[in-house]
Amino acid sequence: xxxxxxxxxxxxxxxxxxxSNDAETLAEKKTRAVAEAKAKAAELKKKREEEKVVKxxxxxxxxxxxxxxxAAAExxxxAAxxxKKREEEKxxEADEQIESKxxxxxxAAAExxxxAAxxxKKRExxxxxxxxxxxxxxTAKAKAAAAAKAKAEALKxxxxxxxxxxxxxxxxxxxAKAKAAAAAKAKAEALRxxxxxxxxxxxxxxxxxxxAKAKAAAAAKAKAEALRxxxxxxxxxxxxxxxxxAKAKAAAAAKAKAAALANKRAKEQAGGGATDDEKAKAIAAAKAKAKAAAAARAKGSKTEEAEEEKPSPNQPLLNKYVKVIKEHxxxxxxxxFYINKLAKHVPTLVAKPETFYKLAEFLKRNEQLxxxxxxxxxxxxxxxxxxxxxxxxxxxxxxxxxxxxKIDRDEPSVxxxxxxxxxxxxxxxxxxxxxxxxxxxHPNLTRIMMPxxxxxxxxxxxxxxxxxxx
Amino acid sequence: xxxxxxxxxxxxxxxxxxxxxxxxxxxxxxEQIVEATPVIGYLHRGTEKLAEDLQYTQIIPYTDRMxxxxxxxxxxxxxxxxxxxxxxxxxxxxxxxRVLVMELGRIASHLVWFGTYLLDIGAMSPFLYAFRExxxxxxxxxxxxxxxxxxxxxxxxxxxxxxxxxxxxxxxDFVPYMREQxxxxxxxxxxxxxxxxxxxxxxxxxxxxxxxxxxxxxxLRCTGVKWDLRKDEPYSIYDRFDFDIPARxxxxxxxxxxxxxxxxxxxxxxxEQAVEQFPDxxxxxxxxxxIIKPPAGETYVRIESPRGEIGCYIASxxxxxxxxxxxxRPSFYNLQILPKLLKxxxxxxxxxxxxxxxxxxxxxxx
Numbered sequence: 001x002x003x004x005x006x007x008x009x010x011x012x013x014x015x016x017x018x019x020s021n022d023a024e025t026l027a028e029k030k031t032r033a034v035a036e037a038k039a040k041a042a043e044l045k046k047k048r049e050e051e052k053v054v055k056x057x058x059x060x061x062x063x064x065x066x067x068x069x070x071a072a073a074e075x076x077x078x079a080a081x082x083x084k085k086r087e088e089e090k091x092x093e094a095d096e097q098i099e100s101k102x103x104x105x106x107x108a109a110a111e112x113x114x115x116a117a118x119x120x121k122k123r124e125x126x127x128x129x130x131x132x133x134x135x136x137x138x139t140a141k142a143k144a145a146a147a148a149k150a151k152a153e154a155l156k157x158x159x160x161x162x163x164x165x166x167x168x169x170x171x172x173x174x175x176a177k178a179k180a181a182a183a184a185k186a187k188a189e190a191l192r193x194x195x196x197x198x199x200x201x202x203x204x205x206x207x208x209x210x211x212a213k214a215k216a217a218a219a220a221k222a223k224a225e226a227l228r229x230x231x232x233x234x235x236x237x238x239x240x241x242x243x244x245x246a247k248a249k250a251a252a253a254a255k256a257k258a259a260a261l262a263n264k265r266a267k268e269q270a271g272g273g274a275t276d277d278e279k280a281k282a283i284a285a286a287k288a289k290a291k292a293a294a295a296a297r298a299k300g301s302k303t304e305e306a307e308e309e310k311p312s313p314n315q316p317l318l319n320k321y322v323k324v325i326k327e328h329x330x331x332x333x334x335x336x337f338y339i340n341k342l343a344k345h346v347p348t349l350v351a352k353p354e355t356f357y358k359l360a361e362f363l364k365r366n367e368q369l370x371x372x373x374x375x376x377x378x379x380x381x382x383x384x385x386x387x388x389x390x391x392x393x394x395x396x397x398x399x400x401x402x403x404x405x406k407i408d409r410d411e412p413s414v415x416x417x418x419x420x421x422x423x424x425x426x427x428x429x430x431x432x433x434x435x436x437x438x439x440x441x442h443p444n445l446t447r448i449m450m451p452x453x454x455x456x457x458x459x460x461x462x463x464x465x466x467x468x469x470x
Numbered sequence: 471x472x473x474x475x476x477x478x479x480x481x482x483x484x485x486x487x488x489x490x491x492x493x494x495x496x497x498x499x500x501e502q503i504v505e506a507t508p509v510i511g512y513l514h515r516g517t518e519k520l521a522e523d524l525q526y527t528q529i530i531p532y533t534d535r536m537x538x539x540x541x542x543x544x545x546x547x548x549x550x551x552x553x554x555x556x557x558x559x560x561x562x563x564x565x566x567x568r569v570l571v572m573e574l575g576r577i578a579s580h581l582v583w584f585g586t587y588l589l590d591i592g593a594m595s596p597f598l599y600a601f602r603e604x605x606x607x608x609x610x611x612x613x614x615x616x617x618x619x620x621x622x623x624x625x626x627x628x629x630x631x632x633x634x635x636x637x638x639x640x641x642x643d644f645v646p647y648m649r650e651q652x653x654x655x656x657x658x659x660x661x662x663x664x665x666x667x668x669x670x671x672x673x674x675x676x677x678x679x680x681x682x683x684x685x686x687x688x689x690l691r692c693t694g695v696k697w698d699l700r701k702d703e704p705y706s707i708y709d710r711f712d713f714d715i716p717a718r719x720x721x722x723x724x725x726x727x728x729x730x731x732x733x734x735x736x737x738x739x740x741x742e743q744a745v746e747q748f749p750d751x752x753x754x755x756x757x758x759x760x761i762i763k764p765p766a767g768e769t770y771v772r773i774e775s776p777r778g779e780i781g782c783y784i785a786s787x788x789x790x791x792x793x794x795x796x797x798x799r800p801s802f803y804n805l806q807i808l809p810k811l812l813k814x815x816x817x818x819x820x821x822x823x824x825x826x827x828x829x830x831x832x833x834x835x836x
Binding site: 372374375391422424430447458 | 510516555681682702769779793805
């Protein structure tokens with residue numbers, strides 16, 4: 001009612017204006033005012049409603065147009081404009097809807113995950129678990145299933161880790177004993193590992209059957225399978241790590257920690273399921289993702305602990321290298337050997353300058369080691385000595401090693417390894433150019449970065465730029 | 471009797487097809503290349519020397535200028551090296567952002583290669599299409615980092631900026647768009663007979679040669695070595711994504727083309743998954759001391775850049791500046807095989823072979 005009043009007011013106002021400006025008839029003024037008012041009303045309506053209303057408005061406008069040409073023309077134009085705008089908006093909306101339908105799965109999964117994550121954070125903050133979000137029976141069921149699954153997962157992990165710990169103890173004792181037993185140890189270890197792996201596979205498959213029973217859709221299942229495989233790998237890698245742990249205590253602590261983590265995960269998973277819609281797919285996707293996160297976490301925490309505890313996962317590798325080298329080249333070739341904990345535990349060998357080439361050649365040509373790829377070669381000036389650093393990789397064994405040689409700083413010179421790896425050509429030239437290290441036997445030892453007439457070697461710590469004018 | 475004489479031909483350093491300042495001294499007999507001697511160093515800026523007087527955070531912008539077509543991976547490698555030394559754990563959200571920007575950068579880099587390589591061998595239009603799509607990526611990266619090519623985006627312990635409002639959705643929308651365009655590229659180029667005639671069997675080498683010459687990236691994978699550090703030595707959170715390592719057996723320019731195009735597709739897969747798993751909230755920086763001092767010792771890490779294996783060696787004495795910093799620059803290593811590939815080739819294949827290696831001179835010269 002008040003709308004009508006407003007319209008009238010507006011109408012009279014407009015009418016007065018028009019009267020003063022041009023001489024139109026009263027009837028025309030009135031009709032025009034009404035038309036305008038109507039158009040405005042239609043606009044308002046359209047704002048609230050959608051296309052249908054727009055259409056209705058349009059129809060009305062059209063009839064008005066037939067009756068009162070000039071006045072309605074304006075209104076119609078305005079309405080048309082508005083309609084266009086609306087239609088565009090609607091179209092855009094529709095597009096979005098279609099799009100969202102297309103990847104509804106992905107979105108749903110993402111949403112589910114997001115919700116799970118949100119809940120997890122909330123939980124962690126409040127430390128009150130699970131009690132507040134028990135809803136209908138369907139979600140409760142899902143929650144129970146998730147919890148059971150997670151529990152099974154945790155148990156399996158625990159088992160695996162226990163096995164790993166066992167192997168740690170055995171391994172440690174063996175290594176404490178004489179070196180002569182090393183070969184036997186390796187064999188035994190290999191066997192044990194094999195067994196472990198088989199067992200792991202068995203328990204894996206058992207879990208698989210259990211999960212097959214779960215409601216998860218086929219797609220989600222496949223995903224979970226892939227994840228599990230990945231996890232299995234991770235677990236194996238983890239057990240390798242553990243095999244070298246000296247302190248069973250520490251391992252036990254790690255185990256407990258991981259178990260706690262898994263437990264926590266399980267609860268969180270359950271929580272995530274509880275808030276979800278009843279859509280089984282979404283739940284399954286969320287589960288799979290939470291699992292992935294848990295696996296990633298577990299892996300992360302494991303490697304961390306391995307780093308805290310002294311013996312490195314690559315210690316057996318280093319032992320193997322050193323053993324093979326000493327067997328073939330004698331005791332004197334190596335100046336030093338250690339695990340470089342700061343460089344992802346890469347086994348590091350330090351050669352003597354006179355045996356450097358022999359050792360490098362052995363590392364490449366020996367069938368057991370087969371370091372066929374030179375990843376990096378460079379020199380450094382350590383003021384007390386010069387150093388050439390090589391990072392080698394064996395594609396056959398998928399193992400890295402870094403090889404270093406310390407050489408005299410005043411007359412730095414060492415054998416070139418270009419006969420072994422052609423890829424060493426330019427890096428050696430670079431080391432010569434910037435540090436002045438001479439590589440004996442290099443095919444073309446010239447400057448590569450600096451101009452040919454440059455004086456001095458810039459990366460040396462005592463370098464001072466040569467200036468003609470001084 | 472026609473008497474032939476060897477002639478010395480200088481290509482570059484100012485030559486458009488070298489994509490920078492790269493010079494090759496060619497000894498030619500008629501149209502046959504007898505010997506090719508690459509001359510580099512025109513863009514040497516002494517990054518490693520400069521870094522010895524800089525704090526770790528200050529070095530990051532210098533890394534942008536090495537491989538300026540994929541600066542995000544350079545950013546990452548030095549951060550990763552310092553994080554490895556300090557045993558830092560990077561927040562999950564930061565890791566996802568890093569993966570997203572690195573993979574976007576990988577696509578952008580491959581697009582530049584695709585466009586310019588075809589331009590090199592005579593096809594004009596693919597260049598325009600490739601740069602159109604690249605512009606979308608550059609805009610995305612600009613939005614998150616404030617830079618189009620030199621991002622200076624990552625920090626030790628995380629990233630500098632969080633994703634702006636709606637950025638993740640834009641990245642999500644980019645994936646189907648790029649897929650569509652990629653299909654267009656294949657229609658336009660991949661089956662083209664002229665293109666095939668220019669690249670098939672050109673610049674061929676074997677797996678053994680590739681390994682001996684320390685080649686990496688697509689240059690190695692084109693010989694059948696399935697090797698990708700993202701998969702084989704997973705860093706960051708790459709072990710959470712499902713993707714393939716495209717590899718071919720032939721070892722020629724054609725197989726390198728196929729590898730790189732397939733890598734775009736794989737990078738899209740990773741982006742798709744990363745967007746889906748992207749955490750809604752969380753920190754983007756770990757707790758890091760204001761002045762970063764890694765423990766005394768040395769480290770070497772390597773990651774997969776679009777051009778191959780990029781590594782970073784740091785020798786630290788526990789100070790705020792590195793004692794010695796060294797980058798293993800993939801283009802520098804990959805380029806070494808060029809004289810071998812050019813020997814005996816027809817001079818018309820020179821550019822097709824050089825382009826196929828995919829070098830960035832900023833990285834070659836360091």
